[in-house]
Amino acid sequence: MDISIRKSEGSKLQDLNLENIPFGKYFTDHMLEADCENGEWKNVEIKPYQPLLLSPSVAALHYGQAIFEGIKAYKNNEGEAFIFRPKDNFKRFNISAERMQMPAVPEEIFMEGMRQLIALDKNWIPNKPDHALYIRPFMFSSDEVIGVRPSETYKFMIILSPTGPYYSEPMRIYVEEQYVRAAPGGVGYAKAAGNYGAAMYATAEAKKKGYDQVLWMDAYEHKYVQECGTMNVFFIIGNTAITPDLGQGTILDGVTRQSTLTLLKEMGLTVEERPLSIEEIMDAYKDGSLHDVFGTGTAATISLIKELRYKDFDMKFDVNSWKTGPTIKKWMADIREGRREDKYNWMQKV
Numbered sequence: 001m002d003i004s005i006r007k008s009e010g011s012k013l014q015d016l017n018l019e020n021i022p023f024g025k026y027f028t029d030h031m032l033e034a035d036c037e038n039g040e041w042k043n044v045e046i047k048p049y050q051p052l053l054l055s056p057s058v059a060a061l062h063y064g065q066a067i068f069e070g071i072k073a074y075k076n077n078e079g080e081a082f083i084f085r086p087k088d089n090f091k092r093f094n095i096s097a098e099r100m101q102m103p104a105v106p107e108e109i110f111m112e113g114m115r116q117l118i119a120l121d122k123n124w125i126p127n128k129p130d131h132a133l134y135i136r137p138f139m140f141s142s143d144e145v146i147g148v149r150p151s152e153t154y155k156f157m158i159i160l161s162p163t164g165p166y167y168s169e170p171m172r173i174y175v176e177e178q179y180v181r182a183a184p185g186g187v188g189y190a191k192a193a194g195n196y197g198a199a200m201y202a203t204a205e206a207k208k209k210g211y212d213q214v215l216w217m218d219a220y221e222h223k224y225v226q227e228c229g230t231m232n233v234f235f236i237i238g239n240t241a242i243t244p245d246l247g248q249g250t251i252l253d254g255v256t257r258q259s260t261l262t263l264l265k266e267m268g269l270t271v272e273e274r275p276l277s278i279e280e281i282m283d284a285y286k287d288g289s290l291h292d293v294f295g296t297g298t299a300a301t302i303s304l305i306k307e308l309r310y311k312d313f314d315m316k317f318d319v320n321s322w323k324t325g326p327t328i329k330k331w332m333a334d335i336r337e338g339r340r341e342d343k344y345n346w347m348q349k350v
């Protein structure tokens with residue numbers, strides 16, 4: 001498949017200091033755009049970053065066929081660019097597409113298009129510790145018709161945003177019992193835009209109470225932990241790392257989650273993917289065997305959790321005494337920035 005390239009005149013990069021830039025606010029000089037019509041992909045083009053011209057009737061705005069991904073690219077000390085596990089995001093993207101009755105994006109467009117786009121905007125990858133280029137592939141239905149049915153046309157795009165370090169303070173978490181993020185048979189495992197819109201109300205309520213995020217619970221009994229905001233969640237109890245399993249399709253299969261599972265095994269911990277109840281967590285807290293509670297995700301990698309509030313019970317942790325979460329965070333940064341051997345072949349050269 002041909003990917004045509006139309007370069008921007010000049011670059012916006014001169015006007016920007018790539019140090020400590022906020023997440024998701026600035027975008028590079030180019031973007032990728034491709035169209036799908038009745039299952040056939042065409043017009044694959046890398047072109048100057050620019051607004052889209054959309055009809056107000058465009059289907060995605062009304063019926064929510066919209067999915068996305070989040071990936072990061074890094075530069076090592078030699079200035080070479082690498083993307084962290086992009087193939088895993090590519091696979092997850094098409095899993096989301098299938099669930100939302102959208103067409104699969106061919107590997108050539110997603111992977112090769114992303115590679116060429118990053119190669120063109122390589123100078124935008126910040127060359128500093130904890131900085132990265134955030135990659136946002138997304139797809140939406142583009143029929144200009146009001147009617148509840150799958151679209152015949154779709155647009156796939158990739159945009160790039162340089163980001164500074166994600167200083168995540170240890171988080172205070174509210175265990176959510178009233179609102180749910182996903183139910184079995186629903187779309188929790190898909191990275192569908194509507195999942196994020198649907199989570200905002202409960203998150204805002206938790207923030208009003210002084211918490212940073214919610215810990216989502218299962219939809220039936222509100223008893224088993226699911227994920228934390230937009231992160232997967234890990235609990236270290238004794239010498240065992242436990243994270244909820246993906247069996248019911250209510251949890252996003254995080255790439256950082258998979259990577260964390262691999263590194264926890266390398267650290268010598270026993271790893272369990274299984275249902276984990278809030279009672280079991282409270283029991284471990286009471287008997288002193290619970291330590292290292294953290295979330296995993298592309299944006300922050302690892303975010304330590306310093307407090308969990310369940311009903312009237314407050315679990316407070318001394319995160320400074322923890323070893324596991326901080327070690328995983330450091331190992332992952334070292335692999336990404338070329339200071340630790342990439343023995344699992346996670347880094348793909350641009």
Ligand SMILES: Cc1ncc(COP(=O)(O)O)c(C=O)c1O
Pocket residue numbers: 070227229230231232252253254255256257296297298299
């Ligand atoms: C709901 C949700 N869970 C978990 C994650 C973590 O996934 P990943 O590690 O692939 O970023 C994300 C972020 O993508 C998310 O949006």
